[in-house]
Amino acid sequence: MRTLKFLLRKEFRQIFRDPSILRLILIMPVIQLLILPWAADYEIKNIKLAVVDLDHSEYSRQLINKITSSGYFILTDYSSSYEQSLGKIEHDKADLVLQIPGHFEKELVKEDEAKLFIAVNAINGVKANLGAAYLRTIIQDYNSEIRTEWIQFPRFSAETHIEVTYSNWFNPLMNYKYFMVPGILVILLTMVGTNLTAINIVKEKEIGTIEQINVTPIKKYHFILGKLIPFWLFGLFVLTIGLSIARLVYGIIPSGSFITIYVFAALYLLAVLGLGLLISTYSANQQQAMLLSFFLMMIFILLGGLYTSIDSMPEWAKWITRFNPVSYFIEVMRMVVLKGSTLSDIKYQLLVMGGFAVFFNGWAIISYRKRG
Amino acid sequence: MDKTKEKVVAGVVVENIIKTYGKKKDMTALNDISFDVQKGELFGLIGPDGAGKTSLFRILTTLLLADSGKATVDGFDVVKDYKAIRKRVGYMPGRFSLYPDLSVEENLNFFATIFNTSIEENYDLVKDIYVQIEPFKKRKAGKLSGGMKQKLALSCALIHRPSVLFLDEPTTGVDAVSRKEFWEMLKGLKQQGITILVSTPYMDEARLCDRIALIQNGKILSINSPQGIVNDFSKPLWAVKSDRMLHLQNELQEKDFVENVYPFGEFHHVVMKNESGSEQLRNFITAHSSENAVLQQVKPDIEDCFIDLMKN
Numbered sequence: 001m002r003t004l005k006f007l008l009r010k011e012f013r014q015i016f017r018d019p020s021i022l023r024l025i026l027i028m029p030v031i032q033l034l035i036l037p038w039a040a041d042y043e044i045k046n047i048k049l050a051v052v053d054l055d056h057s058e059y060s061r062q063l064i065n066k067i068t069s070s071g072y073f074i075l076t077d078y079s080s081s082y083e084q085s086l087g088k089i090e091h092d093k094a095d096l097v098l099q100i101p102g103h104f105e106k107e108l109v110k111e112d113e114a115k116l117f118i119a120v121n122a123i124n125g126v127k128a129n130l131g132a133a134y135l136r137t138i139i140q141d142y143n144s145e146i147r148t149e150w151i152q153f154p155r156f157s158a159e160t161h162i163e164v165t166y167s168n169w170f171n172p173l174m175n176y177k178y179f180m181v182p183g184i185l186v187i188l189l190t191m192v193g194t195n196l197t198a199i200n201i202v203k204e205k206e207i208g209t210i211e212q213i214n215v216t217p218i219k220k221y222h223f224i225l226g227k228l229i230p231f232w233l234f235g236l237f238v239l240t241i242g243l244s245i246a247r248l249v250y251g252i253i254p255s256g257s258f259i260t261i262y263v264f265a266a267l268y269l270l271a272v273l274g275l276g277l278l279i280s281t282y283s284a285n286q287q288q289a290m291l292l293s294f295f296l297m298m299i300f301i302l303l304g305g306l307y308t309s310i311d312s313m314p315e316w317a318k319w320i321t322r323f324n325p326v327s328y329f330i331e332v333m334r335m336v337v338l339k340g341s342t343l344s345d346i347k348y349q350l351l352v353m354g355g356f357a358v359f360f361n362g363w364a365i366i367s368y369r370k371r372g
Numbered sequence: 373m374d375k376t377k378e379k380v381v382a383g384v385v386v387e388n389i390i391k392t393y394g395k396k397k398d399m400t401a402l403n404d405i406s407f408d409v410q411k412g413e414l415f416g417l418i419g420p421d422g423a424g425k426t427s428l429f430r431i432l433t434t435l436l437l438a439d440s441g442k443a444t445v446d447g448f449d450v451v452k453d454y455k456a457i458r459k460r461v462g463y464m465p466g467r468f469s470l471y472p473d474l475s476v477e478e479n480l481n482f483f484a485t486i487f488n489t490s491i492e493e494n495y496d497l498v499k500d501i502y503v504q505i506e507p508f509k510k511r512k513a514g515k516l517s518g519g520m521k522q523k524l525a526l527s528c529a530l531i532h533r534p535s536v537l538f539l540d541e542p543t544t545g546v547d548a549v550s551r552k553e554f555w556e557m558l559k560g561l562k563q564q565g566i567t568i569l570v571s572t573p574y575m576d577e578a579r580l581c582d583r584i585a586l587i588q589n590g591k592i593l594s595i596n597s598p599q600g601i602v603n604d605f606s607k608p609l610w611a612v613k614s615d616r617m618l619h620l621q622n623e624l625q626e627k628d629f630v631e632n633v634y635p636f637g638e639f640h641h642v643v644m645k646n647e648s649g650s651e652q653l654r655n656f657i658t659a660h661s662s663e664n665a666v667l668q669q670v671k672p673d674i675e676d677c678f679i680d681l682m683k684n
Binding site: 002003006007010013014017018207208209211212213214215216217218 | 433434435455458459461463465467468469470471472473474478482483485486487488528
């Protein structure tokens with residue numbers, strides 16, 4: 001215990017003396033939480049629309065008005081030839097082209113049906129997909145609107161009409177920030193856990209102090225605990241900053257209890273610290289440790305369910321996410337913050353995280369050697 | 373644990389240590405090395421870079437496992453009793469490896485506390501060295517000059533009063549004055565009964581050891597006292613000088629009575645194959661008197677012995 005105390009004192013002294021680490025620990029969460037949730041949003045807005053109106057009728061005007069007033073589209077071009085609009089797409093001035101054929105109004109009124117044409121710039125897959133979908137919905141809406149307009153008197157079986165109303169459970173306003181902020185917080189915690197720990201230990205290797213430590217009677221677990229405890233505390237500190245920002249800036253008050261979040265975070269940090277330790281035992285210098293943890297972070301983030309839903313991933317990718325500690329924490333955070341889950345609701349995740357902690361730390365301790 | 377009391381054990385015993393590196397074990401760092409160091413002896417390992425000195429030190433300080441062979445430090449086996457060894461040895465690696473972001477005092481304090489002791493307890497041992505850096509005790513270790521870093525490293529290696537001290541090239545990259553001071557300190561430590569193993573690539577430092585082992589390519593060429601090594605040198609040795617030094621060396625190289633010629637300060641040292649060669653050399657120099665050729669007999673130095681041993 002005495003040795004551990006001295007190791008911890010040394011460790012804290014070094015960390016507090018390194019202004020770049022302190023800055024990273026304090027400023028990184030603040031900046032990331034203040035900027036990312038505003039920018040990283042699933043909603044597609046500002047879709048640039050080019051309209052080719054060959055009809056110039058009352059109805060075509062109504063349609064265009066309806067589309068532009070939806071708020072999702074910006075009318076960037078209004079022309080009378082398809083070629084011209086396609087040129088706009090080529091110059092990246094338009095994402096979608098909606099062509100309204102001549103006699104649109106006439107056919108709609110006379111034949112009771114009319115055709116429209118949508119061309120999509122599919123370079124940005126998400127934008128193209130969602131943009132076209134929004135447009136289709138608006139056109140459908142428009143369609144039913146004019147039909148109700150024609151039917152002067154409500155009568156039976158004139159028009160099959162199914163209206164879908166929905167309500168967003170747990171996030172009634174579908175506020176994406178409620179969704180993103182807890183997720184970003186998880187990424188931050190993971191970075192503090194893996195990156196900083198790995199780099200800290202590898203630094204001792206690089207400057208050779210580890211040799212000096214290894215010829216002393218310091219026990220393996222003393223040294224490792226001396227490294228893990230400070231970053232475990234820093235992780236919980238970052239979490240506290242993050243939750244405060246979530247509350248003060250975004251007004252996110254977890255429906256569940258803070259204790260649940262902290263209990264899981266404490267266990268989660270143990271797992272990612274073990275991972276950081278593992279990275280450090282396999283890296284000889286700080287670059288290697290950086291690259292390795294960067295590589296893992298990329299996979300963790302992209303396959304963690306923060307930006308893309310895990311449920312829509314292919315089966316093999318779903319399997320990978322099962323080995324991704326980040327995905328569990330993001331899930332738990334959302335469960336607790338939005339749904340108010342309790343410790344007993346997340347016992348499966350707690351169990352898995354405990355497994356991760358034992359696995360990573362066990363592996364790291366076995367592979368950390370005091371001699372070559 | 374009573375091993376030390378049963379018999380008078382040597383400070384360090386090395387028996388047939390072999391260490392190879394590489395996947396195919398094809399790079400031999402230490403090739404069947406054996407020697408022993410008496411308690412309280414100042415023992416020097418002299419050899420060029422890459423001779424295997426650091427590997428040997430790392431094996432003896434329990435940082436590296438040998439492929440085969442046995443070694444004991446202060447009576448403890450380096451493999452079985454590594455825990456006991458780590459309590460009683462001081463190791464100063466060739467590269468400065470203390471915490472650069474901790475101050476001089478904090479570094480020393482840290483190493484004292486992890487050995488369960490304090491600066492005050494062993495102050496007498498490090499006093500002579502530490503007083504020299506004490507004025508800078510609040511300075512970060514990384515901001516010290518080369519010589520001061522060495523002194524701090526030595527203090528840290530000594531603060532737990534080790535019985536055996538391993539110094540891996542302690543004076544490499546240190547100025548001449550600091551080097552001299554450093555060796556003075558080692559002599560003082562020897563008086564305290566500490567066994568010291570020191571490695572160095574400098575031949576002039578070899579003379580300051582009680583005994584030295586000349587080591588090259590993982591093999592020990594000779595172990596003796598510095599005087600003993602010099603005494604073993606039996607071939608006639610001459611120093612020559614002329615206006616055309618390079619030419620002189622090339623010409624002498626060709627002569628069959630000459631075993632070896634190499635630059636040595638402002639002279640070339642010439643080693644004869646036998647006594648009769650001296651006469652032929654004298655004739656050769658007389659023939660070159662127009663180039664101000666000078667000849668004088670010299671006593672061999674450790675360096676001459678080392679060059680000779682390396683060649684054979």
